[in-house]
Amino acid sequence: MPGLGEVIPAPxxxxxxxxxxxxxxVVAIDxxxxxxxxxxxxxxxxxxxxxxxKTMTLGIAREVERLLSAQGVTVVMMRERDEALAGDDYPxxxxxxxxxxxxxxxxxxxxxETGRVRTRDELQARIDRANVARADVMVSIHINxxxxxxxxxxxxxxxxxxxxxxxWGVDGSGVLAGAIQADVVAALDPVAAYERQDRGTQAVxxxxxxxxxxxxxxxxTPGDTWCKPHRALQMPSALAEVxxxxxxxxxxxxxxxxxxxxxxxxxxRGVIDYLADRSQAVRYDVPxxxxxxxxxxxPLEQARILxxxxxxxxxxxxxxxxxxxxxELVAGWEASELPYLPLAPNRLDALAVDVPSLGxxxxxxxxxxxxVPDVAGRQVAxxxxxxxxxxxxxxxxxxxxxxxxxxxxx
Ligand SMILES: [Zn+2]
Numbered sequence: 001m002p003g004l005g006e007v008i009p010a011p012x013x014x015x016x017x018x019x020x021x022x023x024x025x026v027v028a029i030d031x032x033x034x035x036x037x038x039x040x041x042x043x044x045x046x047x048x049x050x051x052x053x054k055t056m057t058l059g060i061a062r063e064v065e066r067l068l069s070a071q072g073v074t075v076v077m078m079r080e081r082d083e084a085l086a087g088d089d090y091p092x093x094x095x096x097x098x099x100x101x102x103x104x105x106x107x108x109x110x111x112x113e114t115g116r117v118r119t120r121d122e123l124q125a126r127i128d129r130a131n132v133a134r135a136d137v138m139v140s141i142h143i144n145x146x147x148x149x150x151x152x153x154x155x156x157x158x159x160x161x162x163x164x165x166x167x168w169g170v171d172g173s174g175v176l177a178g179a180i181q182a183d184v185v186a187a188l189d190p191v192a193a194y195e196r197q198d199r200g201t202q203a204v205x206x207x208x209x210x211x212x213x214x215x216x217x218x219x220x221t222p223g224d225t226w227c228k229p230h231r232a233l234q235m236p237s238a239l240a241e242v243x244x245x246x247x248x249x250x251x252x253x254x255x256x257x258x259x260x261x262x263x264x265x266x267x268x269r270g271v272i273d274y275l276a277d278r279s280q281a282v283r284y285d286v287p288x289x290x291x292x293x294x295x296x297x298x299p300l301e302q303a304r305i306l307x308x309x310x311x312x313x314x315x316x317x318x319x320x321x322x323x324x325x326x327x328e329l330v331a332g333w334e335a336s337e338l339p340y341l342p343l344a345p346n347r348l349d350a351l352a353v354d355v356p357s358l359g360x361x362x363x364x365x366x367x368x369x370x371x372v373p374d375v376a377g378r379q380v381a382x383x384x385x386x387x388x389x390x391x392x393x394x395x396x397x398x399x400x401x402x403x404x405x406x407x408x409x410x
Contacts, residue, residue, distance in 0.1 A: 003365075005354065008314075010361025015071040018275045020361025022072040024283050024318040027271055028130035028235075029077055030140035030208065031061035035084030036095035037111060037118065041145035043245055044152045053143045053245060054082065056254045060242065061141050063264030068271070076133040078126040078140075085129075085300060086121035103128070103299050104230055105338070123208045124229055125300055128339060131234050132301040134398040136281065136318065137176055137274065138233055139267055140208050143254060144241035156192065156250035158185050159199035161239045165211040168396030172236030173209070175277060177201040180240050180270030187266035188242070191258050194249045201238075209237040212342055231342040234398040236274075240267060281319035282385050282392050284400035287312055292403070302339035303380055306370065306402040313366050313400070315385070317358035324387050327355040329366070331383040333373050333404075340401045341380050344393060348382070355385065372404045379404040 010020040018025050033040035033054040040053025049055055058079070065075045079085065088097025090111045102109040104124040108117045130138040146153035162177035164170050178201050185198045205211060205228070212232040242263045243254050253259035288307035295302070317323055332345035351368045358364060372379055384399040385392040393399040 008363040017071040017073050017272050024316045026074045026135045027068055028135035028138040029061045029064055030126050031058040032142035034079045035088040036097055056143050057141045059260045060263045064267045067268040085125035101297050127233050128301040135235050138237040140239040142241050144244040146244050146246045152246050154247045156244050156247045157197035157199050159241045160201045161204045163205040163209050163211050164203040167394040168236050172396040176236045176274040177238035179273035180238050183269035184242050184266030187262040191262045206239050209239050236396045278319050279321045282397045283316040283318045285314040299339040303401040303403045310367050311370050316363040322359050323357045325357045327385050327387045330386045333379045333381050335377050336380045341382050344382050
């Protein structure tokens, strides 16, 4: 193993996905909806679960997972099967899944008339999974329903949404959404024996991909799609409506193997195109960090725990360009009972360590001292590279977060 501070060469590969170092890449895939209560959009054909949005999105997502994994990329699936993460326990509707969790910390959990409490907890659970994995990108896969005022439009279309209000919104999420949109259209059109529409990309901040909550935001108007999560995604993301369920031929295609393969190929190509264009990015690994014990209620995911003593970090350049020469590693602490920090602490201090100008795919092993502040309660550290262009967390490379101790309770 190379010594401290020595550059570890990029392994290099002949893969399609980030050839300098595909193993440094983490892609989070969200198969939209899932579980007993949430089948996704209403299906006018009423052909049952096999033809529902939740089943089609899972099939496509699994194929994306297979394609990426075959290239050595780590894939974090928001769900692996027909399941809901935040609970699915509503016997009145014949649903006897896991107990409800208050994932977003608003004091409410479970299914009520509007379904908003359940939806927010479920989407927060998925956001948390991508954030704690410090994914490069998060892609949410959905199937649209073309209806207006109860009228069903029998048309097929692809459209991709992103949020342009995050620091990495236009240059990160917007580029990712554009690549996915173009590649899904290019993959699905040739296998469709009917006309399809390319509806392009649109900046619409659906909750699953929305920017962070800010003071003054509201979440309480029924049907308010502008509602903001209290812990938003910390990396570029896109929500792809790869097709629509309201045209019977398109529904048949997206249930079939050829349709699912084509849609997945499109998403996969979009992720590749995005990564091939990304200039600056970092991955942090902490070999000695300790996994927190699973929480019986509340959030499912939380920051890993800081090892005792000095901390060994492995930094990897997972962008396409060399890092600038004058990068610094900065860190700050914040007292928090949240599973991890949604935003950077007010104060970030430079750590006493030299960060070499790594080329694409290269890594370096560093040891830093990260003393826990001498105050009571759980503290969470936020660690990020900072350079001439600002914090890498603001470029869409999620900060490394380490907690001083486990959470006291759910
Ligand atoms: Zn959907």
